[in-house]
Amino acid sequence: MIYDVSIWAILIFLFFVAAVLGLSFYFGAKTKSAASYYAAGGTIHWGVNGVAFAGDYLSAASFLGISGMIAFAGYDGFIYSIGYLAGWVVALFLVAEPLKRLGKFTFTDALDAKFNSRAIKLTASISTLIVSIFYLIPQMVGAGDLVVPLLGLPHWAGVTIVGAIVIYIVATAGMTSTTFVQFIKGALLIIFSTILTIYIINNGLSLKPTEDYHDFATITAVVEDGTVTEIESDHFILKNQVTVEDKTFVLLDDEGFDMWFKLEKDDAGNTYLTEALSIVITADGERLYNGAPRSEERFHQVGHPSRIIHNGEEVESTGPLGPFEFLKVIEDSEIVIFKREIFDYGDDRVYVFYQNPTPGTDIMKPGMMLKVGDDGTFWDKVNFLSLMLALFFGTSALPHILIRYYTVPSQRAARKSTIVAIAAIGFFYILTLYMGLGAMVGGVNDLESSNMSSPLLARSFGIGIFSIVSAIAFATVLGTVSGLIVASSGAIAHDFVDMYLRVQMTDRQKVMAGKLAAFGVGIFAIILGILFKGMNVSFLVGLAFAVAASANLPSILAVIFWDKTTHKGIAASIITGILSSVIIILLSPSMFERYGLHPADAPIPFDNPGIISIPLSFIMVIVVSLLTQKKAT
Amino acid sequence: MLHGPAAELGVDYASKQKTRLGLILFLVYAVLYGSFVIIGLSYTHLLELRVFAGLNLAVVYGMGLIVLAAVMGYIYSLICTWMEDKMEREAKK
Structure with missing residues (x-):
């Protein structure tokens, strides 16, 4: 009985998808230039951008993953909420305005603004791509999980549907349609999570949480x-x-x-x-x-x-x-x-x-x-510390979040939109505690998938709210995946093909290159989403944060705050951050379990690489920059 | 080829002061966040203490960090806006 298909759920889902596609079609007709495709022409209002930030950031990991983690593991899931939100403090106080000042379309533009270095263009575009792909995996896994109860389709079908819709959204209108999809989704997510929380505390606790709850013998x-x-x-x-x-x-x-x-x-x-x-x-x-x-x-x-x-x-x-x-x-x-x-x-x-x-x-x-x-053992504590470090420093290093700073007209607007984002995201994260605990005591958890706690909880309150919440959760995935694919297509078409390879293109051809890149990344994301079925999406996002914090943040902070930074230092830091974090993840206990091996045989005894890879990347930018200073003439 | 920003930006006269303020506020928050991590890591029993409305330190501290981020962000923005306006007026004089 866990996954009966509801006609209302299907209708509301189809309405959402039609609305999103209509929006993309509308904006697609207006998107003619590269500035419009990659950065919405820098014309988005700070309030809209702030809520769109929330829509971009509150991914499947937040709505499905964190609530599910709290439903299964209590406060430990809420720690992710605290860490994710704390990361915005780094973004606001250290990164938002300087990055807005430096950049044009992408995070690579900002890093390279002072140097015009091909090494930075290459490494930063690769880093953007890798971080975005790490982040894409959990979103696609979440999409597959959602479609099972919503439409009664298999997991792979959900992944494919999301992939196809997102490719359409991004390939038609780029950042403008992505922004409005994220704005609508962010606002709806917060409104309906609030309604769900009111239901939860109004119901209170009961030894028999639902009328048809199983009587355990x-x-x-x-x-x-x-x-x-x-x-x-x-x-x-x-x-x-x-x-x-x-x-x-x-x-x-x-x-x-x-x-x-x-x-x-x-x-x-x-x-x-x-x-x-x-x-x-x-x-x-x-x-x-x-x-x-x-x-x-x-x-x-x-x-x-x-x-x-x-x-x-x-x-x-x-x-x-x-x-x-x-x-x-x-x-x-x-x-x-x-x-x-x-x-x-x-x-x-x-x-x-x-x-x-x-x-x-x-x-x-x-x-x-x-x-x-x-x-906890020593390594358990290292893992905890590493996770908290990655969550704190990861947000301000996520390329799909950083590109949102280029959609507003001024530094002041960048700052204000970040504050709107913090308020909206912070409020939502407090709600995750209620939604997770509500599912824990509400008799709704599916022991096979921790990701489905919130939608299943909504269903226990009625098919109407379940249908809307599921459709919003699906839109949640759409919004975030759209942002990730815009960032990835920017890394390939703008940073790599246009800036690194210096392929001569007209503005229209640049937009076409971006759309083709979006198509390729979308197909790749579909394949990964099917392969990684079954993993908790918030855990996977935690790893994406670690890669981002290791590969990108040291060089961002060095460019902003340290005059002695050189382009070789930045390139070396990015390479070190990517390699060290990805290698540690691939050799970690969780990945060994994924390979079908015994986790205890993993050569690295902890999952999250941040505690090693972040300092290593910082050391590299400092040492290499000092070694490659130009001699004073 | 060097890049400029996506939109044309005016001169930011308060840039240095805003950077310094941002650094100070970041350090304050980092200390509070770091303390939370250390308590969680090694003094977990302290998180069981009931400190407000029957809630334990874990819940109050965790929610407090979330609310504090928004409050500090708002204060930062107010001060930055005041600095920008003030220094722009002075520069025009």
Whole structure:
């Protein structure tokens, strides 16, 4: 029942797509010059640009990824919100105005403004392309995830639809249509996230979050020498058991379907089984959800409190709560989080999701996903520090964000639009905490995809709001991907072909080159989106931030603040930043898991490269610049 | 071929003062953000302390950093605009 298709959802989605395409067609007729294609002619109002910044920045990673991460891992997901927003402080105080002063169409133009260096043009265009592609992957993955419940189509179809629409948007009108798509999407995203949050706190918490919420079975079990020998049930039949480290999972027969339970023991020594959910991948590749194909609808949406404490008393439901009160009740209560265990059973690979009642105090502080404090190893802490560093310094180094500074007419407008962006994005990020926690206790989570928590939460409040929220989420992907493809096409057609290779082109030919580049990058993005299915989009964006902060920020700050910077120093810094960050990512535990290898075998013991690659890139720009100073005459 | 900006920009007389102000505000925020990271990293138990409206330090500090960014940005913009107008008037004299 998780993914029933709604005709309303399809109609509203089609309306959104038609509106976006119509807008692109309208602006496309007006886009004749390179300045118009790449920078909307520098004529966008700061207020519109500020909201468009929000629309550009609040990608699938924010709406789908962060909310999903909070829904599955509590406060650890909110840490991403804090880091993403803090990055805007760097953008506003250090980068916005100087970059506006230096640039023309692209981030490469700004870096190269003082030097006219082919090395900078080449390295900066490559860097723009790599960062944008790293950022594109999670957006396309998110698009695929969305289309499954919205249109009932497979993941690859969602990725392809987004790719095709975005290629059309960008290839018709470039930055102008992209700006207005992002403006509309940014505004709608914030408005409807606010409405969703009001629904959440108005509903409060309940032990049975939805009327049709699954009633998880608990069965008394007799255990002898660690083996379950008997169960007290007329319904289930004991089949087998598997022990993984200190956890025992028991297989029961449920009228012909295999069901996994977890063996528990209470303080009094009583032993019992609690119902788990399972996905079994059989030797011939078939996926069974709680013992049956997904279409049998035996795989439930989950997420509920096991104890609710409101005003010091244990209650079954709270009724409407205030915004602070909602957070406090979660902190005081106990929530059932589903943890995952993977093991082999015969020729089958079994993914068991078992109930883990967790105190709210643990949910509302770091530690469930990011291992910090006493629970963390040295490398866990390095990973945390590295992530926070990358989030802080990444925003102001993202090429698709930086190009937005060239769409406004003045430095003052660049500054004002950044403040509008910070206010809008900051407000949205506070809402992510409510949307994530709302999904965690709202009985809506799909354990197979953490990215779908917000849209599924919206569906629990009614098909109307679900349809609109899903369509906005889809528009979210469109807006961000459009910005990324504009940045990528600028890197290829403007920075590389026009400025580096010095191919002589008329203004019209430059626009055509940009459109062809947008087409090529769009096709590439579709392929990557299909290949990376299943990864949390916010985690992937965290890596994109690390690459951006390593490859671009040291050279941006050097150009702005240090007179001794040389073009060789900048080129060396960009190359070092790209290589060190990408190599660390490729050799990290998460990527090893992606390759089908054991994460513990990865030669780099942490995922996020920022802590090494950012300082390395800073050192490189300083050392190489000092070594390549022109001698005074 | 050297580039100019996408749109024609006027002379920015307050550029140096704005850069200095931006650096100061950045450092203030970086210290607060850095403190949050260090507490999260090594003094996680402190984040459990209830500090405001029954909420713990983790929530209050996290939301505080988000709100503070907007407030500092607004103040920065007000001061920058005042500096620009003042120095432009002085330059015209």
